[in-house]
Amino acid sequence: MAGVFSYESSEIDWCEDNYKHSEHIVEYFNTISSFFFFIISPIMLYLLHPYAKERNLAIHMVWTMMIFVGLFSAYFHMTLSFVGQMLDELSILWVLAMVYAVWFPRRLFPSFIKDRSAFSILVLVVTIVSTLSSFVKPTANAYALNCFGLHMVYVLAVEMRCCNDQKALRLCKLSMVVWVLAISCWISDRFGCSFWQSLNFCYLHGIWHILIVIAVAYGSTLIAYIDAIYEIPYSLPGLQYWPCDKWAIGIPHIVLKGTTKTQKRC
Numbered sequence: 001m002a003g004v005f006s007y008e009s010s011e012i013d014w015c016e017d018n019y020k021h022s023e024h025i026v027e028y029f030n031t032i033s034s035f036f037f038f039i040i041s042p043i044m045l046y047l048l049h050p051y052a053k054e055r056n057l058a059i060h061m062v063w064t065m066m067i068f069v070g071l072f073s074a075y076f077h078m079t080l081s082f083v084g085q086m087l088d089e090l091s092i093l094w095v096l097a098m099v100y101a102v103w104f105p106r107r108l109f110p111s112f113i114k115d116r117s118a119f120s121i122l123v124l125v126v127t128i129v130s131t132l133s134s135f136v137k138p139t140a141n142a143y144a145l146n147c148f149g150l151h152m153v154y155v156l157a158v159e160m161r162c163c164n165d166q167k168a169l170r171l172c173k174l175s176m177v178v179w180v181l182a183i184s185c186w187i188s189d190r191f192g193c194s195f196w197q198s199l200n201f202c203y204l205h206g207i208w209h210i211l212i213v214i215a216v217a218y219g220s221t222l223i224a225y226i227d228a229i230y231e232i233p234y235s236l237p238g239l240q241y242w243p244c245d246k247w248a249i250g251i252p253h254i255v256l257k258g259t260t261k262t263q264k265r266c
């Protein structure tokens with residue numbers, strides 16, 4: 001039993017050299033880069049608050065759980081233990097489940113689903129089954145998670161087809177580019193390690209950590225914006241960048257220019 005906690009008990013070993021910078025941390029750069037989740041998550045929680053307050057406070061679960069993804073990712077790369085691997089992957093699975101439950105467009109629900117509560121129960125059942133199956137062949141989990149990720153990207157692309165808001169279209173292109181770069185780093189680290197070792201550059205998985213957080217921040221804001229347009233249209237949602245809207249890059253967030261629940265009551 002203790003074996004599952006022991007260093008290097010996971011079948012997965014990323015390209016970065018083990019114990020290169022510390023005798024206690026197996027993959028140093030991969031561990032350090034996981035802390036990027038701790039920087040972005042509180043900012044996203046703060047920026048999404050006006051929209052979450054208006055729509056549903058459960059939305060905050062997404063970025064709260066992302067803090068745990070960062071924590072478990074750091075623990076996994078620090079130890080490369082089997083427990084670390086499962087915590088890392090299962091935390092991602094449950095964030096994805098949360099994203100589906102709160103943001104999956106109602107128009108795309110299967111015909112036998114009546115409302116979002118019924119859809120959330122379906123997501124919960126699928127997630128529990130996936131959690132149990134993840135112990136059958138743990139090396140396959142990461143590929144399954146990327147397939148769910150790919151499905152989210154497809155949903156976003158479908159939703160953006162009839163959008164003519166220039167700011168949203170630009171954000172969509174940017175998030176897709178960052179996601180493609182991120183997934184290229186992940187695949188290249190997994191399958192092209194000997195090439196990167198010959199160049200003495202084994203940091204692609206750490207770069208993936210940084211890029212995927214940015215892609216999720218951009219993509220989740222966009223899907224939340226589309227959700228706000230359909231679900232709380234009276235609040236006149238718009239997109240803005242933090243810290244300065246005029247800058248070419250920044251962190252996108254939703255601003256509500258119309259009435260809110262509290263104003264409606266008055």
Ligand SMILES: CCCCCCCC/C=C\CCCCCCCC(=O)N[C@@H](CO)[C@H](O)/C=C/CCCCCCCCCCCCC
Nearest residue numbers: 073095096142145146149152153156175176179215219220
């Ligand atoms: C369409 C917009 C929806 C955006 C919301 C997507 C929600 C994504 C939920 C969690 C993503 C966190 C991923 C971070 C992983 C960091 C930990 C890590 O590196 N783990 C690896 C082992 O160390 C493991 O091998 C990785 C497995 C693959 C995870 C796949 C996650 C899919 C992410 C999809 C992102 C879509 C962004 C869309 C932008 C257009």
Ligand SMILES: [Ca+2]
Nearest residue numbers: 013014015016
């Ligand atoms: Ca390694």
Ligand SMILES: [Zn+2]
Nearest residue numbers: 030073205209
């Ligand atoms: Zn990782």
